[in-house]
Amino acid sequence: MTPTKREATMLLEFTCSNVRSIRDTVKLDLRANTDDTFENNLLRFENERVHPACAIYGSNATGKTSVLTGMAIMQTMVTTSHLLQPGDLLPRTPHRLSQDKPTEYQMEFVWKKLRYIYKFSYDNQKIIKESLSYAPNGRMGAIFTRDGNKVKVAEKFSRIETLCKEKLTANKLVLSLAVNNLNYEELAGAFLFYKDGLVILMNDNNNWLEYSASKFEHDKAIKEMFLKFMKDTGSDIVDIKAHSEQRLMTAAELPPDMPQAVKAMFLNQTVVSTVVKTVYKGFTLDIIEESMGTQKLIRMMCPIMDIFQKGKTFVCDEIESHLHPLIVRQLVGRFIRGKASDAQIICATHNIEMLDLKLFRRDQIWFTDINPDYHRTTLKALSSYPCRKDDNVQKKYLESKYCKVARDVWAE
Numbered sequence: 001m002t003p004t005k006r007e008a009t010m011l012l013e014f015t016c017s018n019v020r021s022i023r024d025t026v027k028l029d030l031r032a033n034t035d036d037t038f039e040n041n042l043l044r045f046e047n048e049r050v051h052p053a054c055a056i057y058g059s060n061a062t063g064k065t066s067v068l069t070g071m072a073i074m075q076t077m078v079t080t081s082h083l084l085q086p087g088d089l090l091p092r093t094p095h096r097l098s099q100d101k102p103t104e105y106q107m108e109f110v111w112k113k114l115r116y117i118y119k120f121s122y123d124n125q126k127i128i129k130e131s132l133s134y135a136p137n138g139r140m141g142a143i144f145t146r147d148g149n150k151v152k153v154a155e156k157f158s159r160i161e162t163l164c165k166e167k168l169t170a171n172k173l174v175l176s177l178a179v180n181n182l183n184y185e186e187l188a189g190a191f192l193f194y195k196d197g198l199v200i201l202m203n204d205n206n207n208w209l210e211y212s213a214s215k216f217e218h219d220k221a222i223k224e225m226f227l228k229f230m231k232d233t234g235s236d237i238v239d240i241k242a243h244s245e246q247r248l249m250t251a252a253e254l255p256p257d258m259p260q261a262v263k264a265m266f267l268n269q270t271v272v273s274t275v276v277k278t279v280y281k282g283f284t285l286d287i288i289e290e291s292m293g294t295q296k297l298i299r300m301m302c303p304i305m306d307i308f309q310k311g312k313t314f315v316c317d318e319i320e321s322h323l324h325p326l327i328v329r330q331l332v333g334r335f336i337r338g339k340a341s342d343a344q345i346i347c348a349t350h351n352i353e354m355l356d357l358k359l360f361r362r363d364q365i366w367f368t369d370i371n372p373d374y375h376r377t378t379l380k381a382l383s384s385y386p387c388r389k390d391d392n393v394q395k396k397y398l399e400s401k402y403c404k405v406a407r408d409v410w411a412e
Contacts, residue, residue, distance in 0.1 A: 008043075008112070009109075009193065009313075010030070010043055011344060012031055012108040014067075014105075015027045019066055019069060019070040019103055020070075020093050022063055023097065023375075028054070028379065030050055033363050033383060046138070051344070051361070051364050052336050052338065052342075053335045053364060054345075054365070055355075055360065055365055056366045056367070057366065058405075059404060065318075068348055072315075073092075073105075074194075082173075084172055089171075090122055095374075112189060114134055116134045125171060127146065127171065127173060129147055129148075136186075149164075163182060167181070197312050198312070199303065199307055199312050199315065201314070201315070201317065209274055209276065213275075213276050223240065227240065233326075242276045245275055246271070246272055247271060248269070249268065249269050276298060293323050296323060313344040314344065315346045317347075320351040332345060332359070357389055362381070362387055367379070367397075385401070
């Protein structure tokens with residue numbers, strides 16, 4: 001996977017509060033500390049040294065997914081808020097003991113060499129505060145700030161204020177509304193980071209198979225890279241064939257309890273199916289005959305190649321699901337060592353094969369835990385604990401030195 005030269009785009013920091021098990025503010029910082037370990041693997045922006053990868057560990061129900069869910073909700077709100085109607089509720093799952101307090105999100109990021117800080121707070125019905133700042137000359141300045149429905153803007157962006165007086169409702173984000181109604185390059189940059197630069201996979205139920213099938217069918221280079229990757233992982237797949245075909249929907253595909261009048265509307269309608277087959281020496285398999293792990297690789301490798309080549313930020317929950325631990329390590333390693341790309345990967349995982357200081361720096365490994373005070377998630381980097389470069393991090397993690405993990409009751 002050879003990355004293309006492009007302008008810097010990367011996530012620098014994410015903070016959130018009052019999201020699921022996260023009651024108080026937690027911060028995921030992708031900027032490197034002063035440690036010079038694996039210095040050549042770090043991304044660069046201005047005077048910043050930035051991580052290409054980080055992994056979040058912790059026991060079940062300690063908040064790993066909550067951190068990534070916060071990113072996903074923030075992305076969804078930015079990209080769809082302008083479509084809301086007055087009175088529509090906002091997507092929110094606050095901490096059970098803080099239902100009456102606002103949820104807050106903030107991201108600091110770079111889009112095409114321009115640094116932004118964007119943040120907002122809200123409850124179920126309305127945006128409470130919102131602001132977008134950028135640093136065109138190295139100094140951060142506000143594009144707009146919002147308090148309720150009162151919006152203040154920098155002089156250069158005066159049309160935002162006029163637009164908000166005409167169309168802003170309590171549940172819409174100014175950024176989402178403005179970028180879909182006005183032509184400001186600076187606003188578009190912030191919006192496009194969420195729309196195109198941030199790719200989030202929270203589970204295996206996604207439409208990436210259609211994308212991958214199209215790439216396998218039409219892009220010979222991508223197909224060859226995929227086959228090489230599979231060979232490197234020990235797979236015997238020698239070719240992959242994909243195409244789309246039209247067919248008529250049948251009664252067997254519809255729910256048996258669906259009313260006949262509704263069934264009649266769907267029967268014999270033309271649908272498009274994605275057909276993917278793997279070729280081995282002497283036989284061919286349909287994708288559904290493959291193992292769950294191979295199916296996952298077929299679905300996700302083309303999007304990951306795109307992420308890597310275009311320098312996007314990939315956020316993935318339980319990346320190890322259905323995959324061999326060494327394949328996961330190899331995937332993450334591609335991001336860590338892809339120095340010519342600005343691509344990043346942020347993953348929540350239980351894969352202890354990657355808890356290795358020969359792969360990660362100490363400030364790239366993070367741990368979630370549950371503080372019994374108000375049952376709230378904490379998030380800390382390994383670098384905040386006493387830890388030498390030659391420590392056996394796997395062993396200490398399993399001994400609950402960094403966060404509480406399940407005991408091996410069979411060994412007791």
